[in-house]
Amino acid sequence: LFTIHETAINSVVGLKRKQAEGQFDLFSDLEDSGSDDSSMGDAMVNVPDVEEWDKKTKLNFEREMLGLYVSDHPLSGMQSVLASLRDMSIAQLVNRADTMPDGQQVTVAGLITNVDRRVSKKGNPWAIVTIEDLETSIQCMFFGKVYEAAAPELAIDTVVQIRGQVEKRDETVSMRATEFTVPTLEAQDERPLIITLPPVALDRPHVMQLGQILSNHPGPCEVKLALMDDKGNAKVLTFGDRFRVKRDTSLFAEIKILFGPSALPLA
Numbered sequence: 690l691f692t693i694h695e696t697a698i699n700s701v702v703g704l705k706r707k708q709a710e711g712q713f714d715l716f717s718d719l720e721d722s723g724s725d726d727s728s729m730g731d732a733m734v735n736v737p738d739v740e741e742w743d744k745k746t747k748l749n750f751e752r753e754m755l756g757l758y759v760s761d762h763p764l765s766g767m768q769s770v771l772a773s774l775r776d777m778s779i780a781q782l783v784n785r786a787d788t789m790p791d792g793q794q795v796t797v798a799g800l801i802t803n804v805d806r807r808v809s810k811k812g813n814p815w816a817i818v819t820i821e822d823l824e825t826s827i828q829c830m831f832f833g834k835v836y837e838a839a840a841p842e843l844a845i846d847t848v849v850q851i852r853g854q855v856e857k858r859d860e861t862v863s864m865r866a867t868e869f870t871v872p873t874l875e876a877q878d879e880r881p882l883i884i885t886l887p888p889v890a891l892d893r894p895h896v897m898q899l900g901q902i903l904s905n906h907p908g909p910c911e912v913k914l915a916l917m918d919d920k921g922n923a924k925v926l927t928f929g930d931r932f933r934v935k936r937d938t939s940l941f942a943e944i945k946i947l948f949g950p951s952a953l954p955l956a
Contacts, residue, residue: 774798780824786862839869881911908935
């Protein structure tokens with residue numbers, strides 16, 4: 690649709706203008722009267738076979754056109770990374786702001802979604818930067834030396850860690866940045882984790898323990914359960930997003946202790 694929408698609109702404008710003015714082609718109308726597409730006239734548009742947008746491109750267009758992400762979020766699967774970089778989530782900060790003294794220092798982490806660069810009356814540059822995590826967003830003010838140091842790296846779609854003072858004005862919570870870091874995000878193994886079990890292994894106690902183990906290792910990896918019957922046929926079930934995990938040796942060890950080494954043949 691994105692590729693053809695301008696062509697489709699332009700092809701219809703002329704047709705509709707003629708219809709509005711009462712113009713028509715008698716012979717063309719007679720020839721087309723038996724066609725199901727006669728009402729479209731010359732407005733037929735060929736739809737090319739194009740590749741699906743990648744995740745980043747699709748999300749950028751969603752934000753640009755709708756002002757929010759719809760199909761996914763750029764930080765999806767990074768919950769554990771964000772948690773390690775911050776004191777609290779942005780939503781927690783906003784909810785707790787009334788109990789904090791004005792000016793209290795906190796650290797948050799998230800994605801830059803807007804940068805509004807300005808110049809003060811004295812000619813000093815500063816910026817209002819919007820930081821968003823998986824729940825909500827907050828505006829952070831950058832002034833003076835903090836702005837000068839951060840300015841080259843204040844770019845949309847950059848994951849950042851910001852420490853600053855909490856400011857409350859007219860029921861609005863914001864931050865005045867005092868420290869700014871672009872963390873090095875280590876590449877994570879995001880392959881799905883496949884747990885292979887016979888159906889008889891999934892009694893209630895084992896299911897409860899497995900759920901607890903997965904919850905203790907949050908991360909980006911989808912978890913699948915392959916239930917093998919006696920003939921070697923597998924029925925594959927997929928856990929919900931709240932059970933996504935980080936692949937590490939401690940997780941593997943806990944699963945193997947619970948179900949035995951054969952539970953993770955592909956880990």
